[in-house]
Amino acid sequence: MQLVTIDDIRAAADRIRPVAVRTPLLQAPWADPERPLWIKPENLQPIGAFKIRGAFNALAKLDEPVRARGVVAYSSGNHAQAVAYAARAYGIPAHIVMPEDTPAVKIEATRAYGAEVVLCEVGKREVVADELVEKTGGVLVPPFDHPDVIAGQGTAGLEISHDLPEVEIVVMPVSGGGLASGIGTAIKALCPNARVYGVEPELAADAQESLQAGHRVSWSVEDRNRTIADGLRSQPSELTFAHLQHVLDGLVTVTEDEIREAVRVLAHKSHLVVEPSGAVSVAAYLKGAIPAGTTVAVVSGGNINPEMFQEILSAGAPA
Known part of the structure; x- marks a missing residue:
């Protein structure tokens, strides 16, 4: 199986430069001085998550006649918004399949970018997306299972390597694995002495197993x-798993309470609005689940329902 290369990622960076924010590294003054922490705040992207990188790269690589037919995607939220945003930029139709239990804030944002949202039963999104491809003639843009998507996500790793070449630990969320595959590829190529760690919730630790x-x-x-x-x-x-086997030095898990605490810490101490999925990297740092060293934690997104955010913060300020 052919894996994404650093050259693929560099080419993706050129394609997405006009649209994706080059997010800064923010030092966390509240962190343990013996374990310096820098935050990569991808929640500051236009759609509130890193997914804009992969979506734009995938659409940019399509031949114009193919792209003009429109795109289809399936997503629980952030990839949906990214594809809808990119489709609007290109002036093409987008049909986005989202599970019925997707947070309302993500559904509403996807519609606001002009996409037609199709809600489906939980666990049926891929099937419904395939039906829409057949019906509309659009191109499927998967959330992670595509080399162009992985290369786009890897551009965040290019930025980390440039801004903090002495980085020793890079930690990020793992779900479908596109983000970790891309960033891990970039870090291993450009900062070969750095170690790369993924983080999952204990309740969804399939990648660790x-x-x-x-x-x-x-x-x-x-x-x-x-x-x-x-x-x-x-x-x-299969594609992202092959990358994860190649680039990850470890994969750790965090509990639901540890995720909530990380959301609170990021809100109170770093003044960042972060969704639970985006906070797991900081949760792993706070837990001490990753080795000591100069660390970059990728905060992958900030699209959280206001009600959930209020509920998490109502537990009080972190210690």
Whole structure:
């Protein structure tokens, strides 16, 4: 299987430069001085998540006549918004399949970008998306299972390597695995002494079990949907799993309470609005689940329902 290369990622960076924000590294003054922490705030992207990188790269690489037919995507929210945003920029139609239990804030944002949202039963989004491709003639843009998407996500790793070349630890969420595949590829190429760690919720730890087993292990939709981190309920594909095996030095898990605490810490101490899925990297840092060293934690998104955000913050300020 051919893996994405650093050259693929560099080419993607050129394509997405006009649209994706080059997010800064923010030092966390509240962190342990012996374990310096920098935050990569992808929640500051135009659609509130890193997914804009992969979506724009995938659409940019399509031949214009093919792209003009429109695009189809399936997503629990952030990829949906990214594809809708990119489709609007190109002036093409977008049909987005979203599970019925997707947070309303993500559904409404996707519609606001001009996409036609098709809600489906939980666990049926891929089937419905395939039907829409057949019906509309549009091109399927998967959320992670595509080299162009992986390369686009990897551009965040290019930025980390440029802004903090002495980085020792890079930690990020893992769900379908596109983000970790791309960033891991970039970091291993440009900062070969750095270690790369993925993070999953304990309630959706299929990737950790898969890496331990040496092959993909499937968890039921019902099991994965137990976590508050709605953006981390997917499972790696054959393509992303191959990347994860190649680039990850470890994969750790965090509890639901640890995820909530990280959301609170990021809100109160770094003044960032972060969704649970985006906070797991900081949760792993706070837990001490990753080795000591100069660390970059990728905060992958900030599209959280206001009611959930209020409920999490109502538990009080972090210690």
